[in-house]
Amino acid sequence: MNSPYALELKDVRKSFGKTEIIRGASLAVKPGERVAIIGPNGAGKSTLFHLVSGRFGLTSGEILLNGERIDGQAPYEIYRRGLARSFQVSNLFNRLSVFENIRCAVLWTMGYRYAFWKFLAALDDANDRAEEVLEMIKLDKKRDVLAMNLTYAEQRALEIGITIAGGGNVILLDEPTAGMSKSETKRFIQLIREVTEGRTLLTVEHDMGVVFGLADKIAVLVYGEVIAFDTPEAVRANPRVQEAYLGSVLAEQQAATAEH
Numbered sequence: 001m002n003s004p005y006a007l008e009l010k011d012v013r014k015s016f017g018k019t020e021i022i023r024g025a026s027l028a029v030k031p032g033e034r035v036a037i038i039g040p041n042g043a044g045k046s047t048l049f050h051l052v053s054g055r056f057g058l059t060s061g062e063i064l065l066n067g068e069r070i071d072g073q074a075p076y077e078i079y080r081r082g083l084a085r086s087f088q089v090s091n092l093f094n095r096l097s098v099f100e101n102i103r104c105a106v107l108w109t110m111g112y113r114y115a116f117w118k119f120l121a122a123l124d125d126a127n128d129r130a131e132e133v134l135e136m137i138k139l140d141k142k143r144d145v146l147a148m149n150l151t152y153a154e155q156r157a158l159e160i161g162i163t164i165a166g167g168g169n170v171i172l173l174d175e176p177t178a179g180m181s182k183s184e185t186k187r188f189i190q191l192i193r194e195v196t197e198g199r200t201l202l203t204v205e206h207d208m209g210v211v212f213g214l215a216d217k218i219a220v221l222v223y224g225e226v227i228a229f230d231t232p233e234a235v236r237a238n239p240r241v242q243e244a245y246l247g248s249v250l251a252e253q254q255a256a257t258a259e260h
């Protein structure tokens with residue numbers, strides 16, 4: 001089905017027990033857009049990611065990927081359809097090399113896990129693709145290093161490599177720069193920009209520096225509702241957003257910067 005949107009959420013609701021956490025969230029993301037989801041603690045950002053990636057089922061509403069419904073599907077089905085979510089660092093194969101980690105991800109997405117002969121035939125393709133990904137995440141010089149021996153920032157880069165290895169066109173990254181120093185963060189934003197070029201990106205992010213450095217559009221989630229979805233400039237100037245969230249966050253960050 002032709003759709004102008006890579007990802008669309010229509011009146012999505014999610015309750016845990018009697019508590020409604022996502023209260024009719026709607027969002028329409030165009031192909032190639034980079035979107036940051038921001039909002040106060042407990043607003044439902046992670047829950048929204050879990051709903052999109054299929055880890056949680058919806059209470060009601062619809063989620064469409066490239067115009068086709070994906071709500072109700074298993075995470076691996078959604079992944080095969082082109083939506084990839086970053087794995088946690090702990091999901092890296094620590095005792096495999098950087099190259100082998102990427103190659104595993106490539107082979108897995110090629111669907112050759114069990115058929116041995118097909119697996120052998122696919123190895124060349126997988127190696128080529130793994131090389132390509134290694135260069136993109138700038139870890140080609142560390143190809144033979146075990147994942148456990150990488151720096152934290154390199155592990156996060158490897159995690160992104162694994163996420164994009166399957167060629168998904170919609171990428172979800174949950175706080176990709178969390179725990180990094182300022183200079184690492186700056187370099188990492190640039191890496192994310194390059195790696196996701198031409199793809200649709202959704203991030204959950206608390207760091208406003210990252211948000212304004214990376215996002216074409218910002219979605220503000222407050223109490224399970226998207227109260228604004230617009231360019232960074234428009235969101236910054238939106239009085240409702242100022243009142244509900246951004247005013248206090250920006251004031252805090254300015255105060256923190258002034259202290260240093």
Ligand SMILES: Nc1ncnc2c1ncn2[C@@H]1O[C@H](COP(=O)(O)OP(=O)(O)OP(=O)(O)O)[C@@H](O)[C@H]1O
Pocket residue numbers: 016021039040041042043044045046047048
């Ligand atoms: N599996 C669950 N069962 C019950 N309640 C849950 C579950 N997962 C999340 N919640 C509740 O849903 C609300 C939203 O949580 P969520 O983690 O999605 O928020 P968030 O915006 O990502 O927060 P933060 O910015 O602090 O990470 C919280 O009140 C949380 O306690």
